[in-house]
Amino acid sequence: MSTDDQDSTPEAKSPTPAAHGGEDEGRRTFMKVGVGALGAGLAGIVVAPALKYTLWPLAEGTEVTSGGDDFAIVGQRSEFGPEPVKVDIYADRVDAWNKTRNVKIGSAWVVEREGQLVAFSTVCPHLGCAVDYSPEDSKFKCPCHRSAFGLDGAPEEGPAPRSLDALELSNDEDGGGLISIRYERFKQGTEDKVKIG
Amino acid sequence: MNKLLDWLDERTGIRALMGEALDEEVLGGARVRYVFGSVLTYLFLQQVVLGILLATYYSPSATDAWASTAYIQDQVAGGWFLRGLHHHGSSAMVVVTLLHLMQVVLAGAYRAPREVNWWTGLAMGGLVLAFALTGYLLPWDQKGYWATQVATGIMGTVPGGEPMQHALQGGDQYGNLTITRFYALHVFVLPLTLAALLGAHLYLFRRHGVTPPAKLSEEELKAKAQPFWPNQLFIDIAAMAVCGAILVGLTYETHGAELFAPADPASNFVARPEWYFLFLFQLLKYFEGPLSIIATVILPGAVATFLFALPFVDRAESRQAKKRGPVLAGVGLVMVGVIVLTALAIVEDAGNEKYQKGLIAAHEDAEKTRELAKKGVPPAGGIAVWQNDPEFAAMELFKANCSTCHAVDGKGGQEAPSLSHFNDREWLRGAVREPRSVAYFGGTKGHTDMEAYAKEDLPDEQLDAVIEYMIQLREQGEAEADASTYDAALAKKGQALWEDELECSGCHEVEKGADGVGTPVLWGRGTRAWIADVIRNSGQAHLYGDNAEMPKFEGKLSEADIDTLADYVYRQGWGKADAEAGEGDAH
Numbered sequence: 204m205s206t207d208d209q210d211s212t213p214e215a216k217s218p219t220p221a222a223h224g225g226e227d228e229g230r231r232t233f234m235k236v237g238v239g240a241l242g243a244g245l246a247g248i249v250v251a252p253a254l255k256y257t258l259w260p261l262a263e264g265t266e267v268t269s270g271g272d273d274f275a276i277v278g279q280r281s282e283f284g285p286e287p288v289k290v291d292i293y294a295d296r297v298d299a300w301n302k303t304r305n306v307k308i309g310s311a312w313v314v315e316r317e318g319q320l321v322a323f324s325t326v327c328p329h330l331g332c333a334v335d336y337s338p339e340d341s342k343f344k345c346p347c348h349r350s351a352f353g354l355d356g357a358p359e360e361g362p363a364p365r366s367l368d369a370l371e372l373s374n375d376e377d378g379g380g381l382i383s384i385r386y387e388r389f390k391q392g393t394e395d396k397v398k399i400g
Numbered sequence: 401m402n403k404l405l406d407w408l409d410e411r412t413g414i415r416a417l418m419g420e421a422l423d424e425e426v427l428g429g430a431r432v433r434y435v436f437g438s439v440l441t442y443l444f445l446q447q448v449v450l451g452i453l454l455a456t457y458y459s460p461s462a463t464d465a466w467a468s469t470a471y472i473q474d475q476v477a478g479g480w481f482l483r484g485l486h487h488h489g490s491s492a493m494v495v496v497t498l499l500h501l502m503q504v505v506l507a508g509a510y511r512a513p514r515e516v517n518w519w520t521g522l523a524m525g526g527l528v529l530a531f532a533l534t535g536y537l538l539p540w541d542q543k544g545y546w547a548t549q550v551a552t553g554i555m556g557t558v559p560g561g562e563p564m565q566h567a568l569q570g571g572d573q574y575g576n577l578t579i580t581r582f583y584a585l586h587v588f589v590l591p592l593t594l595a596a597l598l599g600a601h602l603y604l605f606r607r608h609g610v611t612p613p614a615k616l617s618e619e620e621l622k623a624k625a626q627p628f629w630p631n632q633l634f635i636d637i638a639a640m641a642v643c644g645a646i647l648v649g650l651t652y653e654t655h656g657a658e659l660f661a662p663a664d665p666a667s668n669f670v671a672r673p674e675w676y677f678l679f680l681f682q683l684l685k686y687f688e689g690p691l692s693i694i695a696t697v698i699l700p701g702a703v704a705t706f707l708f709a710l711p712f713v714d715r716a717e718s719r720q721a722k723k724r725g726p727v728l729a730g731v732g733l734v735m736v737g738v739i740v741l742t743a744l745a746i747v748e749d750a751g752n753e754k755y756q757k758g759l760i761a762a763h764e765d766a767e768k769t770r771e772l773a774k775k776g777v778p779p780a781g782g783i784a785v786w787q788n789d790p791e792f793a794a795m796e797l798f799k800a801n802c803s804t805c806h807a808v809d810g811k812g813g814q815e816a817p818s819l820s821h822f823n824d825r826e827w828l829r830g831a832v833r834e835p836r837s838v839a840y841f842g843g844t845k846g847h848t849d850m851e852a853y854a855k856e857d858l859p860d861e862q863l864d865a866v867i868e869y870m871i872q873l874r875e876q877g878e879a880e881a882d883a884s885t886y887d888a889a890l891a892k893k894g895q896a897l898w899e900d901e902l903e904c905s906g907c908h909e910v911e912k913g914a915d916g917v918g919t920p921v922l923w924g925r926g927t928r929a930w931i932a933d934v935i936r937n938s939g940q941a942h943l944y945g946d947n948a949e950m951p952k953f954e955g956k957l958s959e960a961d962i963d964t965l966a967d968y969v970y971r972q973g974w975g976k977a978d979a980e981a982g983e984g985d986a987h
């Protein structure tokens with residue numbers, strides 16, 4: 204506790220350097236390291252749980268939104284034919300803290316191909332706009348980047364990397380011809396159809 | 401690293417700035433007593449960060465606030481911890497603000513030339529309380545809702561306060577606008593104002609420096625001076641670390657902040673403010689009617705005025721504490737008053753049985769609703785979470801389909817038997833003794849054939865035996881009969897009476913698969929399956945046959961609903977007695 208020392212910061216401008224109580228370099232270093240260590244510890248109190256907290260929706264086994272993993276009834280067999288019909292899909296939906304019964308979770312085009320009904324998700328496989336049907340040229344058309352798809356869902360024009368996403372469709376012959384669809388979402392922009400969620 | 405710093409320094413002068421910030425001379429040397437301001441700054445910054453984190457999940461609307469808070473508290477990883485830190489952090493801010501204030505008063509640091517700094521400090525103290533008040537409501541739970549009702553209610557009773565109250569809560573009632581306003585205040589207005597005041601406060605603090613001990617001379621102060629960095633900063637950060645450690649410990653200890661059941665405007669919740677407002681709550685008890693303004697405005701206003709005027713009130717020629725006796729006594733008196741009132745409030749509540757009971761009920765509701773919320777809260781909002789409760793669904797079904805004729809707990813019609821205690825021993829006894837009372841078949845149109853059995857014809861001990869036999873018959877109808885639910889010896893006696901002496905068997909069959917004669921077969925009578933059968937169609941041959949009066953619910957209600965109802969009715973009586981007896985055995 205004898206020598207007075209100048210602060211190591213270049214611009215140190217202690218007005219009265221000689222007036223310091225005086226302490227050895229070791230003590231000062233200890234304090235500086237202590238400030239750093241305690242400061243980091245204090246920040247860690249919040250930062251560590253905050254990371255887990257913020258990234259929680261991505262965590263394994265966490266489902267923040269879900270709805271309609273089961274088949275949802277969309278109409279009678281007789282309502283559908285070779286001309287595509289757009290149907291809305293209703294299901295119970297859990298969205299973070301909410302559970303809503305019977306809400307619209309998406310839509311699909313239903314069309315008859317060679318006597319069989321097929322369903323396509325209206326979500327464009329390019330970047331997710333809602334695909335329309337254009338009766339003049341019998342094509343599905345995306346309003347965003349001009350992708351066009353044939354009635355079989357195959358891409359014919361534009362940037363779409365794959366066909367429209369076919370959805371599982373069930374035709375309940377015994378149950379009065381009710382048509383139901385399992386609604387799923389798929390990754391956008393990829394050549395392969397990969398389910399998400 | 402150094403090169404990078406050089407590069408940055410050339411363009412920004414960052415070294416000079418850092419030097420400016422850190423190379424402050426602390427006259428008289430670094431001291432523990434100077435830590436409070438730094439600790440408060442740390443707490444404030446931490447609250448800001450925590451608040452932003454909470455805002456990433458919280459949704460400020462009357463329908464979503466509680467649900468999203470429950471989501472943070474019970475589902476999001478680490479949510480309870482961060483919310484708990486934020487909650488206890490506000491308590492810490494109040495405590496440290498008080499300590500800071502007392503240190504400043506003791507040191508006489510409010511005196512010239514630091515008056516403006518004193519005022520900015522007081523204003524910030526007020527803001528800390530405003531933060532607490534606005535934040536309390538945001539979870540939209542029972543506690544926050546009702547306690548804040550009281551606070552805004554007080555505002556409304558003050559002369560001219562009603563327009564203010566309505567402006568603050570966005571209308572004459574609580575709702576979405578209340579929560580959006582409180583939210584905007586809590587996360588934008590108050591933090592920005594506090595940050596601005598904090599800037600001014602720090603600027604003035606640097607301008608005047610610390611207020612060193614009054615007894616040291618100029619020379620001594622100079623001789624003992626130490627640099628802020630690292631000497632004072634080290635002490636400051638050590639104090640912050642202590643504060644942080646206490647906060648973490650408290651948060652773990654309490655598992656974060658409480659979250660009560662969702663705000664229910666129809667309930668009578670035992671509202672209490674946060675602990676640091678308890679003194680005001682207590683003060684209010686002493687002033688009734690028109691006098692309450694003394695507690696709500698006049699006294700707090702007087703104290704605030706006194707504190708603001710302190711630099712002028714204090715006319716002592718020196719900063720030394722012994723020269724400022726009256727001023728210190730004045731502030732001390734206020735502190736003592738606050739502490740005594742707080743203690744009184746706590747003691748009174750501890751001895752208040754009604755409050756304690758209410759608190760227990762509140763905790764039970766909280767636990768239940770939060771469990772239900774894990775299934776997702778219906779979009780109708782907080783209290784709609786009760787719809788997730790199977791019991792609620794059953795009660796709703798009962799209300800809609802059954803209660804026109806059947807009562808439970810005294811609520812419902814009297815055209816058909818009351819289903820409270822349905823089928824327990826007491827109920828069965830009553831059904832034999834007085835079948836035509838309104839609690840049984842008195843309200844029905846038919847059901848007049850069964851005669852009341854008087855005591856002379858059927859003494860109590862015989863009746864008990866018969867009832868035991870009926871319970872045995874019922875139990876035999878269960879998929880897994882449990883012989884421990886009845887007294888087999890007694891039932892045997894009952895069976896003998898039934899077969900040899902009594903007239904019951906003239907109308908009631910006891911065989912499995914038998915048909916009745918417009919009267920229920922007693923084998924399996926009263927099981928859940930049997931009740932469900934009655935609900936489906938009470939005109940079946942083994943039930944009431946041609947005497948049936950109850951509408952058929954088969955086809956009208958789904959099988960699942962019928963089962964729910966059957967289970968509900970079952971649990972009103974025998975099921976309840978059974979469960980309680982089971983519990984009793986286990987002990």
Ligand code: FES
Binds near residue numbers: 327329331347
């Ligand atoms: S989103 Fe459909 S073409 Fe781009």
